[in-house]
Amino acid sequence: MSVRIIRTQDWADPVPPARREVRTATPELPDDTKPPVLFVPGFGHGAWAYAEHWMEHAAGRGFAVHAVSPRGHGGSEPAPRATLRAYAHDVVQVAAALPHQAVLVGHGAGALVVAHALARYPARAGVLAAPVFGGWATLGLALRRNLFGTLPAAFGGRLRLTRRQLFSRDLPDPAARGYLGRIGHASARAQWELLRARPPEQPVGDPPVLVVGTPDDRVVPRTALDNVARRYGGAPLLFPGMGHDLMLDARWQEPLDAILDWLEKGDH
Template sequence: MTSVRIMRTRDWAHPVPPARREVLTATPELPDDSKPPVLFVPGFGHGAWAYAEHWLEHAAGRGFAAHAVSPRGHGNSEPAPKAELRAYAHDVVQVAAGLPRQAVLVGHGAGALVVAHALARYPARAGVLAAPVFGGWATLGLALRHNLFGTLPAAFGGKLRLARRQLFSRALPEPAAREYLRRIGHASPRAQWELLRSRPPEEPVGAPPVLVVGTPDDRVVPRSALDKVARRYGGAPLLFPGMGHDLMLDARWPEPLDAILDWLEKGEH
């Protein structure tokens, strides 16, 4: 039996302050009530814009009401230079709870860890963890190997600067890669430090099905970390070789999204 925490003393004593949140939405031309709404959550430094590029409209085209939230301090949401991971998870839960029906939560990168924490507080229809960054020394070691000078400052409270080869495959045209890199911001130093500490998320409320997707060629998430996260949720990762970490922006972006939507349809979540 899965145990669920009813009282979180810290949340009661130090509640997360309110913040203005950006939410972008794409709705299908013909609404289908058999398909749950999908809420996309970006990784650190990204915003809802990363899903608005391709995934929102594509999901809507397949009959899913698609939403993307920028947690505080990201995208066009309210700045939050001292935000913690629980504040990001709070933003996700608040937006999900405001949707008209029980939603599927989809998180990418460190946003997958945010979704994992949100799943412990919101009874989601299902969860999807895309290229999940759950922290730990293996992830830090890989990041240092591929981007030493961009990663090292984050370990000491500075800004994490991601490199093109970490995020995208060579198939993505260079002008598009440069534009995406220009738009990437930063999470709060506190949230970055919490990610390195890698506190395991609590068990999901209601034991929803959880799918893990990623790429064996990820230069941010080691393959061993993908396997570990997938095992935690009772499965194996669905892999897309040849893609970069930013699955929703890379050249073959339709493949992982269609696989996610297929999984939702076939599982009748």
Template sequence: MNPIRFDDWTAPVPAVRREVLSVLPEEETDRPPVLFVPGLGHGAWAFAEHWLAHAAERGYPAHSVSPRDRGDLRAQVHDVVQVAVSLPRQVVLVGHGAGARVVARVLARYPARAAVLAAPLLDGRAALGAALRANPAGTLPALVGGRLRVNRRQLFGPGMPAERADAYLGRLVHPGARMQRQLAGRDASPAPVGDPPVLVVGSPDDRVVPRASLDRAAVRHGGAPLLFPGMGHDLMLDTGWTEPLDAILDWLDKELGG
């Protein structure tokens, strides 16, 4: 399928140098590559901390891409499509948070082998309500174009050491007011091409994505969310990160016959 669309020709996305981090299995494998897409404020590093190496140990070539600085949704979709088509095999897409919204749009133009929406930020209004309840001081500035500031209670479960949580928070970058505005409403992505299997995972204790949003996202793809109680929004960085990743890889093994 041609990933180029009419608006890409008439108003092309500016070229950038994309950061892609990769960890490959020690032995050659027939499993498809997995491309991880980070969420708001995060970069490829968020998956390089734990998930890339663990996925490679399970036999999956693992890659993560950083969203471009100040890029909007269209630019980030473009970047993910370009990275996906550059890999030697049809990829599995795993998007986290706002990265799951990017993946949902990529699925409408790239025939992925499968996809995982992890703590997907698909309903911006519900997420905004949750953020105002959990962290009003950090959320209110975003309503007038300022920077959204999340705290450790929003991203991590109670078992995360404060020093480690603060170190991760210090690595977050401001995505820009335009991206924040684009995420404010509900996602209206077209249906995926090729009908790939799609798994929704998250935590009922997530203070960014409410449980009802997880349920709606899963129903849209014909299933129920796979839940990990006690974890925060950042499933890939929180303590207990192996549990959701192993569940994702077990699901891929089953769906793809691994």
């Protein structure tokens, strides 16, 4: 495994600073044996997506948890020209400011952002939930299942995902509509970079990486889940019957408990 030491672009074209939203939930009884967890949302989502369920539940299990909204997302500063590199920069900056080495958890396209961040930050572990690593195969699936919501994104417009793509039928319609109404969009440049699918570099320090998802995902093909997991030396942990937005769907607790169990049982 090779790790890049010098990145010319970082000093020739540094990422500009931006105000970032970070939400935090802490356990009533801090447990120093458990690493802090930093949640990273996917495109269009913000820290709010984790604050709905996952943050308080993880804190209840003794983990200090944080969620960052990368620039242009949630309550962070608008950034209409942001790049994937800028999103990864935001994650690294927040993680580096935590008092202990953190676990990075990314969802959707946020999993790709975490994968890029892992090449720059020596995380305790990484978790890639329903990872969207891009490429034309993912675009083809999205076009087949949501032509009019996906096609504008290929030309710099806004990506609009449907209830059926994001959630299972078990999630009540009022909740689904509420979540859909809160979803924004990433920058056109970042969306285009996602389609180009530049593979992330190898993680610094070879941390363990867990891939979780659902075989019923209508955004991420099952083959893509297998490929991402294989890249990190494992197989995906699957939760049938769930939608793409694992942290918001009706059975949100199941994948989160599995992630926390994995962190507790492993040497992370």
